[in-house]
Amino acid sequence: MIMGSWKKGFYALIAFFVPLIAVVTPYDIEITNYLRAHSIVGFREFMAQTIFEGDPPGGGDPVVIFIIISLLLYIIGNLRKAPEVIRRWRPFYGFILATSLTGSVVMVRLLKFFIGRARPRLVFGEAGLPFTNWYEIGPQAITKSFYHGSFPSGHTASVMCLVCLLYIYSVRNGRKEREWVKRFFLAIPILAYAALMALARTMSYAHWATDCLFSIVAVWAIAHLFFYAVLRVPEVMQRTGGGLPAPPKLWELRFSLYIALTAAGVIAFGRGSAELYGGWGMRSAIMAGLGFIIAIAAFRRGRLLRRRALGL
Structure with a gap:
């Protein structure tokens, strides 16, 4: 039942956000400039800072603390003498870590690298770089x-990793109607937090409005796909709770590291x-060749690990 209905949620997510992005895209410059003109200086600085980068406490701290706690619980859950309640929820902690690494690091860096969109401060500042839409090469x-x-x-994207908490209600035993109500009220503060971060980043001219909106959609989609289709968390938790052999230790973390590789x-x-396109060079050829080998090898190892862990 759970595994057969997850596609409806994914399609609903796409059906809501894709038209929203389509509506916002033509007005990207106007929205970004409006938010900049009405920005709150202290607010935008607070949301950008974090104690983990040597700054005073800021808006980025809660999600980092959330990921650190999830990592600690995940490691404890893989220990031989781990408490039963932590061991039972180990697949869920692994899901949080895999989503966080893939959504807030891998996806972000990969798209930044190939899209190369200039920040608003570089478009409207002295650099004078050209404006490009989010779907164009910058x-x-x-x-x-x-x-x-x-x-x-x-x-x-980092803040949206908190959306993983919504999926707690997909592995709990309870009335379906009540679980949806709880999920709805939990989604409100998570999306509000993400919206505040998006506003702050746009106000500071660090991002365009569509940069932030896309991050919200992409991380939520990654979380949904990871939970139901890639890691199959409900299935693994049922198998582990039923006394069947557990998947290999730390496999979710190892799998996400293969994605990163x-x-x-x-x-x-x-x-x-x-670089080779601009002119032949031995260093460029070696980089391209090694990159190709690493990508293929890591992809195959990750796929093999997943098949073994899920018994596919």
């Missing part, structure tokens, strides 16, 4: 975009190929 693609690209918003290989291949 002026910083491949060369300077890994850290500096505007699309998508990494801060907003695959993305790193793709980035290296893209960078090397771009």
Whole structure:
């Protein structure tokens, strides 16, 4: 029942957000400039800072603490003498970590690298870089975009990792009507937090409005697919709770690391190929070749690990 109905939720997510992005896209510049003109200085600085980067406490701290706690519980759950309640929820902690790594790091860096969209401050500032839509290749693609690209918003993507909490109610035993009500009221503060981060990043001219909106959609979609289709968390938790053999230890974390390695290989291949296009060079050829090998090898190892863990 659970595994057979997950597609409806995914289609509903896409059906809501895709038209929303389509409506916002033509007014991306106007919305971004409006938010900048009405920005609250203290608010936008607070949302960008975090104690984990040497700043005072800020808006980025709750999600980092959430991920750290999930990592600790995940590690404890893989220990031989772990408490039963933690061991039972280990697949869920692994789901949080895999979604966080893939959604807020891999997806963000991969798209930044290849899209290369210039940030608003570089478009309207002295740099004078050209404006491009979120679906177009920008002026910083491949060369300077890994850290500096505007699309998508990494801060907003990180906050959206909290959406994993909504899926607690997909593995709990309770009345379906009540679970949906609880999920709805839990979604409100999570989406409000993501909206505040999106507003702050747009107000600071660090991102366009569509950068942040896309991050909200993409991370939620990744979480939904990971929970039901990729990691199959409900199925694994039922199997573990029923006394059947548990999947290999730390497999969710290892699987997400293989995804990261695959993305790193793709980035290296893209960078090397771009340099080769501009002129032949041994370093570029080696980078492209190694990137291709790493991407293929990591993808195959990750697929094999998943098949073994899920008994496919």
